[in-house]
Amino acid sequence: MTMSSLAAVTEPSVSEDCLHGWFLRSALAAPEAVALRIGREHFSYRRLHERALALAGELTARHSAHRPRRVGVLAARSEQAYAGILAAGYAGAAVVPLNPGFPAERTGRMIAAAEVDALVVDEHGLAVVPELADVLSGVPVVHEPGGAAPLERPGTPSPEETAYILFTSGSTGRPKGVPVLHRNVCAYLRFVHDRYRFGPDDVFSQTFDLTFDLAMFDLFTAWGSGGTLVSVPPRALASVAAWVARHGITVWFSSPSVIPVLRRRGALGPGSLAGLRYSLFCGEPLLSRDAADWQAAAPDSRVENLYGPTELTISCSVHRWDPATSPGRCVNDVVPIGSLHPGSDHLLLGADGKPHPDSGELCVTGAQMFPGYLDPADDEGRFLDHEARRWYRTGDLVLRLPDGELGYLGRRDHQVKIHGVRVELAEVEAALRRCGGITDAVAVAVGGELFAFCIGEPRPAADLMEELAAFFPRALIPLRYEYVEEFPLNANRKTDRPALAARAAGSSSRTESEF
Template sequence: MFTTEPARLPSRPGGPRREAGDRPPGTAGAAVPAGRTLTDWFRHGLALDGGAEALRVGSTAVDYTRLDAAARALAGTVVAAVPGGRPRRVGLLASRTVTAYAGLLAAQFAGAAVVPLHPGFPADRTARMITAAGLDALIVDERGAAVLPELAGVLDGVPVVGEPGGEPLEQPLPTTPDDIAYILFTSGSTGTPKGVPVLHRNVDAYLRFVHGRYGFHSGDVFSQTFDLTFDLAMFDLFTGWGSGGTVVSVPPTAYASLERFVAEQGITVWFSAPSLVSLLRRRPRGLPAGSMPSLRWSLFCGEPLLAHDAREWGAAAPGSVVENLYGPTELTISCSVHRWDPVTSPSSCVNDVVSIGRLHPGMRALLHEPTEDGDGELCVTGDQMFPGYLDPADDEGRFLEHGGERWYRTGDLVRRLPGDAFAYLGRRDHQVKIHGVRVELAEVEWALRRVEGVKEAVAVAVDGELTAFLLGERRPQAALAEDLAAFLPRALVPRRFVQVEEFPLNANRKIDRKALTARAAAADR
């Protein structure tokens, strides 16, 4: 679909690159009316400057006009292939290629909800997602096309589009704020994929808040680190495109020399999972102070942000503001935020975990089954809350009816802090009973990080016993257990300590706790 066009750095097509702090009139901070769809957000960036660079993937640079044309061409092919010419749900089986990004927009332009699927996932899992979503069409890139034979049984009658083959749409088909923008799948405790349909009005409420908070503008260059099956990728794309900025796909190979990549690409807005900080720190040269001066915003989400990671990243990107974002997919990307301050923030940390801060405007919280200490399960309602799971049976136990309203139960345990903020304590399913004592795994990990020689730690529970996976200096298990007893009751000291070179990470560079739990269980067999 695209010919390879070397990315022109640091200039951008249509004119010279603006400095990160420069906000030219008409290209930043413009008032955004409520009720926009994802198509509207992209086309706002297109209207600012069609010749500006919308996307970089490797050596390929694509401007807004070309990306819009590619998406309309794919959308036209999808519409022509679907009986009735109006698909409801379009799958996207693709990796982070230019075709994938154009395909995501094409689904929107066709008036459909996009359903991102990962070519690297087990075929059985992907097949279950396709069946649950009820796809009307499927867009694939080269990698997605390669796995189609394994999915033949669930794609009977579903048109598959890899290249444009018909007339492009002159204009995107209309959608409304109450239409579904995307459907993402999460795994429950059983591993069964649960479909999460998110409405355009949910995403619009979110985007209006973050654009207003951060003042994104057309001179900004946004990292894109998350797989498209993860809702945090929607932040990367539609904050970037909604401001007329440039979205840069970050390949896994970039992390070895991330500072050089950030500088060469001129990235100003960084967004990733916090595990990246630990990964960079373990390199021979570590994470040098002042090594990423181009960043003006450094945002983290997807897992707990540790205080020492926030502090170290802030030193490496001294011109940026570090923020901790929190929120499950069901509450649309993120629903609360804390701005890190190296002087005041440590006092609000619990177990070295940075506060998740205050909820966004339009969102409200209550604590379910609070303890005497004021801790409880965080329940949230408001503009960003999704309407319910794709399969209504999955709603059971996930919502709370209170005060005539429906609240989403996040499964996260929190503590109220002054100023309507919250401290994150851990997952309800990470609260385990060991030898009759109930404990948060986050508390065990906090204690492990205080032990001499331990740099990072993850604790998992299998059959009522704890296993600790450690990064750092190799020490005898007896010595580790003895030192840990100074911070934890003896009953909570892990039975086994496993030294590892690195923690397994999933596609979004989050620590893969399921893999570590499986490893601990296998060791007991």
């Protein structure tokens, strides 16, 4: 492409009502600014834009209808992956991010469920394509731009069209497709950019896999502000302070599970992350101690706890950590999830299925709520019709705090029954962290028993049970314990609870005396 490729971009291409419009706005303002860093490679806004146009041209030329509906991007964190996400939107299609490191059988199910009709791959994705031959029959696969002319200018999808499709795991393990509309994600981005006022000097970490919705925050808050996105390799966690300083990171965004890992490695000393302006955490509960330790490491940073399921578009509530007041407002050591974004309403659904003023399952409606799952069968039990409005049932239990913010109690599906007694796993974990020598804990229910994984100084199970009995009902006390160096993390660096549950199930024949 030539210099004219950006000159051809005019309104409404840069509309804030379509996802790639946020990128185009910055590309027009400063085309030579660095949009992306991967290792030692730097990619300008112009370069990503031109590669996206080339890929979009190839996609439209090779598609029988001249416009694909849903474009899969089977790629690792490469230039091709990021340009492919833009190219799908440029071609007027929804993007379906896919991870070449996932089992081919799972990826194939996602491709089939999303009805992907074109696929962009990088070298890693290309290596997986033979294993997906059956599901990709008749689907054009684009690795490098060929003889097709680049797209002249990006398309402008309707706000009611699907921007991206991501997959979450249901209780059966079958991936559930979540289509998010352009109007959903753009409503979110308008809130984010208005709240934080990011600018071209900001440099954003990207810790999340591209198949995870929080990665959309990374990409389009960075690009929507004219800033630079930096891919965070796993090895960076070994010396995060040096890495953050070397890359000039000003906005950190990750799951909370990163914090205890860094603390145990001695990488979270006071003032070690002084260059950060914002530190944002999402994806799982943020613990009070973790927020306090991160704030001490990043004293000039605003630390915030973001909350929201994929179905409500990235995050839908936020609490800003205040070292003076936030610790006293935590429930079971968990930082509040805060207040809902403007444009979203909520209600709390009690155990009787009726709205409750103080606690219950969080139900949300508003501009960020997705329209429904790809498979309508997955909608069953996930929506509530109340007062002529449709509400999404998050499955999360919350408590209304005195100031109106929401405290997090745990997942509805983490509420288990042990010998007929209802048990909140988050409450068990908070109690374990009160025990001498234990710095962190995860509880799982296996075979009608509680199994605790602990980090800290190993102690006999009998000692722990005796200490817990001083302030905990008997039914809430785990009978089995295992000490680990670290909790396993999944691809998005969140605590891998299914892996721990499987490990506990595999240890079911072991006795307490073995710990």
